[in-house]
Amino acid sequence: MNESRPLSTVLVQYPRATAAWRAALAATWSIARRDRFALTGLIIYAVFLVVALAAPLVAPYPPQELTYLSNGDVDANAPMSRTHLLGTTNLGRDIFSQLLYGARAALMVGITAALGVVILGTLVGLVSGYYGGWVDTAIMRLADVAFGIPFLPMAIVLVAFLGPSIWNVVLVMTLLLWRDTGRVIRSQVLTLRERAYVEAARLLGASHFRIMFVHIAPNVLPLSFLYGSLAIGWAILTEASISFLGFGDPNVISWGSMLQDAYNSQALARQAFNWFVPPGITIMLTVMAGFFISRGYEELLFPRMRRR
Amino acid sequence: MPLLDVEGLSVEYRTTQGSVQAVRGVSLSVEAGGSLGLVGESGCGKSTLARALIRVLPRNARITGGAVRLEGTDLLSLTEEEMNQYRWRKIAVVPQAAMDSLDPVHRVGNQMVETLRLRGGLTAVAARARAERLFQLVGLESRRLEHYPHEFSGGMKQRAVIAMALALDPSLLIADEPVTALDVIVQRQVLATLRQLRAELTLSLILITHDISVVAHLCQDVAVMYAGRVVERGTVRRVFAAPQHPYTMGLRNAFPSLRLHQMRLVPIEGYPPDLVAPPRGCAFAPRCPFVIAKCWDEDPPLVATESGHMAACHRANEAAVLSAGAPEAFARLERLAEEGPIRATGSGGLR
Amino acid sequence: MTRLLFIASRLGQTLLVLWVVATLLFLIFRLMPGNPLVAYIDPNFTQEMQQALLRQFGLDKPLYVQYFVYLGNLARGEFGRSFFTREPVSKAIWDVLPNTIMLTLSALVLAYLVGIVQGALLAARRGTRVEALGIPMVLATRAAPEFWVGMLALALFSFHFNWFPSSGATSPGSVYPSMWAKFFSLDFLRHLTLPALTLALYLQGLPTLLMRNTMLEVMDEDFVTFCRMRGLPERTIILRHAARNALLPVVTAFALGVGYSIGGDVIIETVFSWPGLGRLLVRAVSAKDYPVAQGAFVILAAIMVFMNLAADLLYGLLDPRVSHERK
Numbered sequence: 001m002n003e004s005r006p007l008s009t010v011l012v013q014y015p016r017a018t019a020a021w022r023a024a025l026a027a028t029w030s031i032a033r034r035d036r037f038a039l040t041g042l043i044i045y046a047v048f049l050v051v052a053l054a055a056p057l058v059a060p061y062p063p064q065e066l067t068y069l070s071n072g073d074v075d076a077n078a079p080m081s082r083t084h085l086l087g088t089t090n091l092g093r094d095i096f097s098q099l100l101y102g103a104r105a106a107l108m109v110g111i112t113a114a115l116g117v118v119i120l121g122t123l124v125g126l127v128s129g130y131y132g133g134w135v136d137t138a139i140m141r142l143a144d145v146a147f148g149i150p151f152l153p154m155a156i157v158l159v160a161f162l163g164p165s166i167w168n169v170v171l172v173m174t175l176l177l178w179r180d181t182g183r184v185i186r187s188q189v190l191t192l193r194e195r196a197y198v199e200a201a202r203l204l205g206a207s208h209f210r211i212m213f214v215h216i217a218p219n220v221l222p223l224s225f226l227y228g229s230l231a232i233g234w235a236i237l238t239e240a241s242i243s244f245l246g247f248g249d250p251n252v253i254s255w256g257s258m259l260q261d262a263y264n265s266q267a268l269a270r271q272a273f274n275w276f277v278p279p280g281i282t283i284m285l286t287v288m289a290g291f292f293i294s295r296g297y298e299e300l301l302f303p304r305m306r307r308r
Numbered sequence: 309m310p311l312l313d314v315e316g317l318s319v320e321y322r323t324t325q326g327s328v329q330a331v332r333g334v335s336l337s338v339e340a341g342g343s344l345g346l347v348g349e350s351g352c353g354k355s356t357l358a359r360a361l362i363r364v365l366p367r368n369a370r371i372t373g374g375a376v377r378l379e380g381t382d383l384l385s386l387t388e389e390e391m392n393q394y395r396w397r398k399i400a401v402v403p404q405a406a407m408d409s410l411d412p413v414h415r416v417g418n419q420m421v422e423t424l425r426l427r428g429g430l431t432a433v434a435a436r437a438r439a440e441r442l443f444q445l446v447g448l449e450s451r452r453l454e455h456y457p458h459e460f461s462g463g464m465k466q467r468a469v470i471a472m473a474l475a476l477d478p479s480l481l482i483a484d485e486p487v488t489a490l491d492v493i494v495q496r497q498v499l500a501t502l503r504q505l506r507a508e509l510t511l512s513l514i515l516i517t518h519d520i521s522v523v524a525h526l527c528q529d530v531a532v533m534y535a536g537r538v539v540e541r542g543t544v545r546r547v548f549a550a551p552q553h554p555y556t557m558g559l560r561n562a563f564p565s566l567r568l569h570q571m572r573l574v575p576i577e578g579y580p581p582d583l584v585a586p587p588r589g590c591a592f593a594p595r596c597p598f599v600i601a602k603c604w605d606e607d608p609p610l611v612a613t614e615s616g617h618m619a620a621c622h623r624a625n626e627a628a629v630l631s632a633g634a635p636e637a638f639a640r641l642e643r644l645a646e647e648g649p650i651r652a653t654g655s656g657g658l659r
Numbered sequence: 660m661t662r663l664l665f666i667a668s669r670l671g672q673t674l675l676v677l678w679v680v681a682t683l684l685f686l687i688f689r690l691m692p693g694n695p696l697v698a699y700i701d702p703n704f705t706q707e708m709q710q711a712l713l714r715q716f717g718l719d720k721p722l723y724v725q726y727f728v729y730l731g732n733l734a735r736g737e738f739g740r741s742f743f744t745r746e747p748v749s750k751a752i753w754d755v756l757p758n759t760i761m762l763t764l765s766a767l768v769l770a771y772l773v774g775i776v777q778g779a780l781l782a783a784r785r786g787t788r789v790e791a792l793g794i795p796m797v798l799a800t801r802a803a804p805e806f807w808v809g810m811l812a813l814a815l816f817s818f819h820f821n822w823f824p825s826s827g828a829t830s831p832g833s834v835y836p837s838m839w840a841k842f843f844s845l846d847f848l849r850h851l852t853l854p855a856l857t858l859a860l861y862l863q864g865l866p867t868l869l870m871r872n873t874m875l876e877v878m879d880e881d882f883v884t885f886c887r888m889r890g891l892p893e894r895t896i897i898l899r900h901a902a903r904n905a906l907l908p909v910v911t912a913f914a915l916g917v918g919y920s921i922g923g924d925v926i927i928e929t930v931f932s933w934p935g936l937g938r939l940l941v942r943a944v945s946a947k948d949y950p951v952a953q954g955a956f957v958i959l960a961a962i963m964v965f966m967n968l969a970a971d972l973l974y975g976l977l978d979p980r981v982s983h984e985r986k
Contacts, residue, residue: 148676150922280807395890
């Protein structure tokens, strides 16, 4: 009664493919209902998603537009007020509007990069674990190399090479971060492919493709989700860092680029806390939301940690 | 006054499936210098009972009732700090997991010295000397004190843990399956050591085991546990010569007996009940070959029987007759179980 | 014997990673659009002058020749000369590397000391309010962007209270007889404080959570139960037994941490204008000063992979059971 249930026994309860896909999704829901942290995370994401979608409707000003005082001067460095909830930048742009638009960049980068990382990582893990042999060896050596590359410096160099665009940031993250997901999925696949029902499918003449995607993939899905929820946070953080270092997309307002703008415009010396505090908080919240959700997954997958 | 007097002790585990009633109102006592064997299948609550006596339970376990009186003091009413004074000075335990009970990153001797200094108040030099004597006492060379646990064999670790348990001259030693993890030869050595120690030191012993021959070898008294309860208790001689409870009879048949030269061992068919929802009647009823209607409805209390010990069975007064037929009755159940799944564990199967 | 083999194979793997990184860098920088010297060449230069420059930097040869020259140079620790300052890249790196090491090590040591204590505390107080509040707080420090925390620190402690300088490693114009004299000067320490604390605040999250998790596992082990049965004081159980056993993975993570945090130094060094390797890299990439960027990157990568290697080997040394089979 006291021993933990290993991941494998949790997963083997859903051997049927369609049921398994549904179960993996249902699991997400049950995590949210059971775990206070995970629920908080999901709510944060939901709020930012609404903000991102509704930004053009809710934002009082276009984010890049200069605002003017009644006397015709640029309304620069305005403090927080009713007309400018968070004040204005040194060029008279409305900070609150920028913050709302920043949610778009953050979620776009976060979600696409997480998808990229998880899809690539899961595919690599499936192929590596399922085929084994030299395919596995080659892929795992490649993962070793990816682990040996300093992530942020490489991201900077690659973005500088590919050109400043948030899609390049996404691409770079996908290329560099698949390694963690890939490794974990692979080790899970290694045990799954020895299962009786996989063996049965093979004897019945199922193709490799079918075995991998219908019989094995659904069982590693919760793990993929776990790494996906973490990857969203990392991606947002990385985009912010790259933007802050000045390698971001100049045409996109992101929380990172807002902070870079503030930093370069002496906002620190001017003590313009209304400018550089809010974007940091929003970044922190979205990243934490990812952590919280992944914690929920961990407790589902490794219930041992749950017991107090 | 007995050294240890346990009355109505109950322990439960909180699990995701509900609370498991691992120990359900156990009463027993040990006289000063006495020795009690606690026998039963794994999962019957005997290890939980042992850990409850020294109040070191798993995090999800809780003592829900009863009293544990040691020389008249109820240990359950003490604060944690007060209880710490009783641990090891009065009660010491050789845990079931003795193999893994030594800290792998410290030398065995240092762990011994730590206990002697922190709990026994000895100086470093005195503790060292005592550690060496204790090692000699259990048959280990004193140079072994310098070794790490991973350099010890299984039997040596067991001895080291026994030495550790004797460090502060406890009045009561609780040994939980002290020989189970060992091979037969080492088992015999460790048992001999325990027997010798009992003779040399005036030590009371509670010996927990699923192996009744070990009890017969080392103990004066025995308590048989089933599903969190004591179902029979008395002197070893009486209980094994004239068992009053069908479970005890079954246990006797299931083990290579010491005195009765039985040709064939008969297992007890079936499994203990689920203790999340303990049965209303006798917990042994589903596996009992002598079950009667009353057994399903009424849980028999532990009462004194004619033969001078205690048992919890509605048919204890017929024990002599039943006992004679027990091997055959259990064997019949075994055959039935082999033939097919006709035996339900509920009330339907055997009436 | 197997141990030697293990070390050899790990070393081979490490060198392989370095070679791949070096090759990637070569390709990236050579394939970048535009003339690599575009930033350097004055539009008024004649064709001949441009050719002369290309020759001077070895850029007139075929790509594969350039590649082998590059690899050969790397092997000898030669990174070429900066397009801008014309200084040898190795000198530029050597000038700032000690600053980076000082910053990283001081922050890491602080982070791990604090993290180990915090983790042990969180584990010892499990199920209490300390845990309920502590864990989200630790997660928050991991989620907050380092550069933002640095900005807050600068705005408050440098610009508002004026306690610490806002940039650099030493005050302008200060001269020290030696590197060590500089490192132990009050001026340097004052400059170091904010970046090191900011970095440490970020870094302590990992050892804290790692320590807590391993502690929780260790505290369920039988030898801890046995300690409790012996009535040892809680403090002894937590510190001498549980924490001592939980320390192994954390110490290993320290070595890994050196590698990873050096990679992340680009951020902290930029915020605090700390003259280190990360800032050198960022500026070189911005300015398209490829030789410097390449050199700085290769050194970063080398530190990282060798620290990973060190972590692997360290684990073997620290565990008294290493040569024995444990069940």
